[in-house]
Amino acid sequence: MNDYTYPILLGVIVGLITRLLMLRTDARQYPSRLHGKIIHVAMGFIAAALGAIAIPSIMKKDFSAITFLTLAASQFRDVRNMERNTLQELDEFELVKRGNTYIEGIAMVFESRNYLAIFTSFATTFAYLAANSVYAGLAVGLVSFLISRKLMTGHKVRDIADIRHVPLRFEGAGLYIDNIYIMNIGLPARQDEILKYGMGFVLTPKSMDANITLANLGQRQAILHDASVALGVFRDSGTPALVPLAKRDLNDGRVGVLILPQEQDPERAARVIGQVPTLENAIRKSRQALNKENERT
Known part of the structure; x- marks a missing residue:
C-alpha cells in the first residue's frame, strides 16, 4: 500500500x-x-x-x-x-x-x-x-x-399552492370542480361513475410565479400521474371518459384537479398531491427577473 x-x-x-x-x-x-x-x-x-x-x-x-x-x-x-x-x-x-x-x-x-x-x-x-x-x-x-x-431537495406542490378538496358536480353534461369546467360527459352511466369514484381538488397558487408553474401542462400531468400511482386509478384502456384531468380557471389561475382513485381518502389524496415535486422545467421566476430588470433601469 x-x-x-x-x-x-x-x-x-x-x-x-x-x-x-x-x-x-x-x-x-x-x-x-x-x-x-x-x-x-x-x-x-x-x-x-x-x-x-x-x-x-x-x-x-x-x-x-x-x-x-x-x-x-x-x-x-x-x-x-x-x-x-x-x-x-x-x-x-x-x-x-x-x-x-x-x-x-x-x-x-x-x-x-x-x-x-x-x-x-x-x-x-x-x-x-x-x-x-x-x-x-x-x-x-x-x-x-x-x-x-x-x-437535491426541491420544492413541492404544497409549497406553491393551497390544496382544497371540493365535491364534484354536473351542470347538464358539464363536469365542474367549484366553478372550474373540467370536461363534457353526456352518458348518465359515466356521470354516475365519475361522481362515485372521482374526487376533485382546487389548487390555489400562492404567488404569480406559482400561478405560471401550475399552468405548465407537464407540471399538471405530474400531479395526475403521482396521484394515480399512489392511490390507484379507476380506469382501463378504451375508457376516454374515465381519465384524470387538470384544468385552469383562466381568471385567477386556480387549477381544478380531477382524480379517480381506487382509495377514497380525500385527506391522503391531498397529501399526495402536495408531495408532488415542482418540476425544474416548469418553475418560473418571472417576478424576480422583473425586479432585477427594474433595478438595472
Whole structure:
C-alpha cells in the first residue's frame, strides 16, 4: 500500500454512501427494484472512484485524471439519455402518463446525482491528504453530503399552492370542480361513475410565479400521474371518459384537479398531491427577473 490508498478508499466509500442515500424507490416505483438500482449503484461507484483518484493523480503530476473526468461527464450524459429513453418507452403503457416534462426532470436528477458523488469523494480525499487525518476527511465528507442533500431537495406542490378538496358536480353534461369546467360527459352511466369514484381538488397558487408553474401542462400531468400511482386509478384502456384531468380557471389561475382513485381518502389524496415535486422545467421566476430588470433601469 502507498500513501494514497487510504485517502482514495475513504473517498470512494463516502462518495458511494452519498449516492446510495440519494437512491430511493418511493411510491412512484422508480428506480425499480432490483435491477434498476444495480445500474445506478454501479454508476455511483464509478463516479466516487473518479472523484477520489483525481487529487492523488494531480499530486503525482499525472494529469490524465482530468481526461477521465471529462470522459465521465460524457458517460453520465449517456445515463441521462438512457433514463429518458427508458421512461418514454414505459410511459406508453401507463394508464396515466408521466409526461415528457416529468421524464426529463427524472433523467436530469439521475445525471446530477453522479456529479454530486464525484464532488463528495473529491472533497473527502482532498481533506484527508491536506490534513493527513482520517477525521478531517470524514468531517468534510459529512459536510459535502449535507450540501448534496440540500442541493437535491426541491420544492413541492404544497409549497406553491393551497390544496382544497371540493365535491364534484354536473351542470347538464358539464363536469365542474367549484366553478372550474373540467370536461363534457353526456352518458348518465359515466356521470354516475365519475361522481362515485372521482374526487376533485382546487389548487390555489400562492404567488404569480406559482400561478405560471401550475399552468405548465407537464407540471399538471405530474400531479395526475403521482396521484394515480399512489392511490390507484379507476380506469382501463378504451375508457376516454374515465381519465384524470387538470384544468385552469383562466381568471385567477386556480387549477381544478380531477382524480379517480381506487382509495377514497380525500385527506391522503391531498397529501399526495402536495408531495408532488415542482418540476425544474416548469418553475418560473418571472417576478424576480422583473425586479432585477427594474433595478438595472
